[in-house]
Amino acid sequence: MYLPDFDYYAPESLAEATALLVELGPAAKPLAGGTDILVKMKNGLASPSALVSLKNLTELRDIRWEPGRGLVIGALATHNQIRDSEVVQQHFLSISQAAHQLANNQIRNRGTIGGNLVNAIPSADLPPILIALGASVTMVGPDGARTVPLESFFTGPSCCVIEPEGEILTEIVIPEQDTTGSTYIKFGLRKSGALAVVGVATAVTMDGDVIRKARICLGAVYKVPVLAEEAAKVIEGKTWSDELLEQAGRTAVGCCLPISDIRGSDEYRRDLVRVFTRRALKRAITQGHV
Amino acid sequence: MQAIADKQGVKRYLVDVTVNGDDYSVVVKANTLLVNLLRDEIDLTGTKKGCELGDCGSCTVLLDGKPVDACLVLALEADGCDVITIEGVAQHGELDKLQRSFADNAAIQCGYCTPGMILSAKALLTRNPKPTEPEVRAAISGNLCRCTGYVNIVKAVMAAASGEVTA
Ligand SMILES: Cc1cc2nc3c(=O)[nH]c(=O)nc-3n(C[C@H](O)[C@H](O)[C@H](O)COP(=O)(O)OP(=O)(O)OC[C@H]3O[C@@H](n4cnc5c(N)ncnc54)[C@H](O)[C@@H]3O)c2cc1C
Ligand code: FES
Numbered sequence: 001m002y003l004p005d006f007d008y009y010a011p012e013s014l015a016e017a018t019a020l021l022v023e024l025g026p027a028a029k030p031l032a033g034g035t036d037i038l039v040k041m042k043n044g045l046a047s048p049s050a051l052v053s054l055k056n057l058t059e060l061r062d063i064r065w066e067p068g069r070g071l072v073i074g075a076l077a078t079h080n081q082i083r084d085s086e087v088v089q090q091h092f093l094s095i096s097q098a099a100h101q102l103a104n105n106q107i108r109n110r111g112t113i114g115g116n117l118v119n120a121i122p123s124a125d126l127p128p129i130l131i132a133l134g135a136s137v138t139m140v141g142p143d144g145a146r147t148v149p150l151e152s153f154f155t156g157p158s159c160c161v162i163e164p165e166g167e168i169l170t171e172i173v174i175p176e177q178d179t180t181g182s183t184y185i186k187f188g189l190r191k192s193g194a195l196a197v198v199g200v201a202t203a204v205t206m207d208g209d210v211i212r213k214a215r216i217c218l219g220a221v222y223k224v225p226v227l228a229e230e231a232a233k234v235i236e237g238k239t240w241s242d243e244l245l246e247q248a249g250r251t252a253v254g255c256c257l258p259i260s261d262i263r264g265s266d267e268y269r270r271d272l273v274r275v276f277t278r279r280a281l282k283r284a285i286t287q288g289h290v
Numbered sequence: 291m292q293a294i295a296d297k298q299g300v301k302r303y304l305v306d307v308t309v310n311g312d313d314y315s316v317v318v319k320a321n322t323l324l325v326n327l328l329r330d331e332i333d334l335t336g337t338k339k340g341c342e343l344g345d346c347g348s349c350t351v352l353l354d355g356k357p358v359d360a361c362l363v364l365a366l367e368a369d370g371c372d373v374i375t376i377e378g379v380a381q382h383g384e385l386d387k388l389q390r391s392f393a394d395n396a397a398i399q400c401g402y403c404t405p406g407m408i409l410s411a412k413a414l415l416t417r418n419p420k421p422t423e424p425e426v427r428a429a430i431s432g433n434l435c436r437c438t439g440y441v442n443i444v445k446a447v448m449a450a451a452s453g454e455v456t457a
């Protein structure tokens with residue numbers, strides 16, 4: 001399997017990279033780990049005129065905790081780097097666990113969080129947990145930087161708000177927060193190297209047995225990762241019980257619109273949403289950030 | 291990165307890469323994949339091509355010590371990097387204890403997955419010399435084997451780790 005022809009650039013700085021992308025126009029694409037774009041190019045689904053490698057922008061690989069701001073993950077951090085990061089594990093083990101469930105070991109060594117977000121497939125594994133935890137993303141382009149909440153970043157399958165002319169995703173920030181628990185549960189047809197049939201992430205703020213706040217994000221069951229706000233409303237302010245969480249699961253089913261494909265029928269996916277919403281809530285409530 | 295264009299306007303680039311301890315400078319087109327650089331330019335054909343889409347792991351090599359699929363890495367992305375292929379695992383004509391263990395435990399049938407399996411296992415044992423069985427299975431999760439059913443492969447890696455094999 002061969003790749004079509006393209007030009008290659010490896011700029012040394014972010015400013016150089018954005019300038020280059022502007023100069024080359026929208027047919028040129030940034031290259032991070034290449035695990036999505038090279039597959040698309042091999043399958044004839046993309047033929048960029050040039051790839052602008054981000055590999056020299058080493059500052060975008062950083063993962064750190066900034067007091068008052070939160071967990072800052074550079075767009076070029078790989079999935080295995082996120083999984084193994086002590087800072088991530090210390091603050092949000094659930095993000096480390098989600099990264100571990102993505103693809104397989106070799107892909108996790110190359111694939112980046114930025115690529116996972118910009119590629120914007122509805123079944124991607126990182127968006128649900130990041131949205132549940134209220135993450136925002138920063139993009140830098142020719143006109144400067146802007147930050148948007150991740151929940152409004154995706155606009156459709158393989159579509160997001162990033163400007164095709166010169167915008168580069170630089171960092172993801174998970175704000176310092178009072179949530180007491182969060183988790184991501186993925187159902188794939190195999191444990192490894194399989195996309196999610198359904199993925200459900202939850203984040204809760206508990207006050208004893210009372211659920212003060214809840215966020216539930218569903219992956220692979222709508223054109224974008226979707227917040228099940230109605231389901232959160234059902235449980236907020238109430239003392240948790242298995243029956244209450246089952247009710248939230250049933251409500252979450254009404255928040256999605258899954259398709260049928262080779263990985264599962266829409267009906268099957270709906271049932272998975274009910275069960276996984278219940279389980280993911282219980283896990284976040286009883287086990288903390290896992 | 292400096293490109294050299296020929297009379298037809300086709301651009302080529304110089305990539306410097308260390309493979310199994312030897313330094314190479316090779317002129318490639320941008321669309322050359324690392325797996326093809328290794329197999330076609332440097333004649334190291336131990337790295338296999340299966341799916342070529344990142345699913346099977348038969349093209350696994352260590353890039354700066356980490357297992358990656360060489361079918362999904364541009365040769366140019368490996369510029370300045372250190373690559374280990376299956377040819378670089380045996381030292382001074384002596385098989386590595388993992389290779390010996392694969393042979394001893396009948397962890398090889400057709401052998402097509404073996405180079406990738408050994409490299410994934412090698413990276414694991416370097417990082418974690420005494421892995422548990424689930425850790426071994428996770429480490430080879432990106433390597434498909436159509437023949438063995440994995441049982442003997444896992445056994446071979448565990449045996450190599452526990453020192454049961456004398457290399
Ligand atoms: C075998 C296999 C299994 C997989 N399994 C899973 C899975 O289980 N779950 C899952 O979620 N994904 C999976 N993937 C998809 C993929 O590995 C991930 O989405 C990965 O995170 C993509 O990151 P990348 O750095 O490789 O992206 P690239 O391929 O380098 O880039 C993807 C797209 O994003 C753009 N881009 C990348 N970085 C930036 C940036 N910083 N700013 C602007 N644009 C950018 C590129 O131009 C390109 O259009 C799998 C892929 C393969 C091949
Ligand atoms: S040939 Fe590279 S993963 Fe299959």
Ligand code: FES
Pocket residue numbers: 397398399400401402403404434435436437438
């Ligand atoms: S031995 Fe044949 S594929 Fe593994």
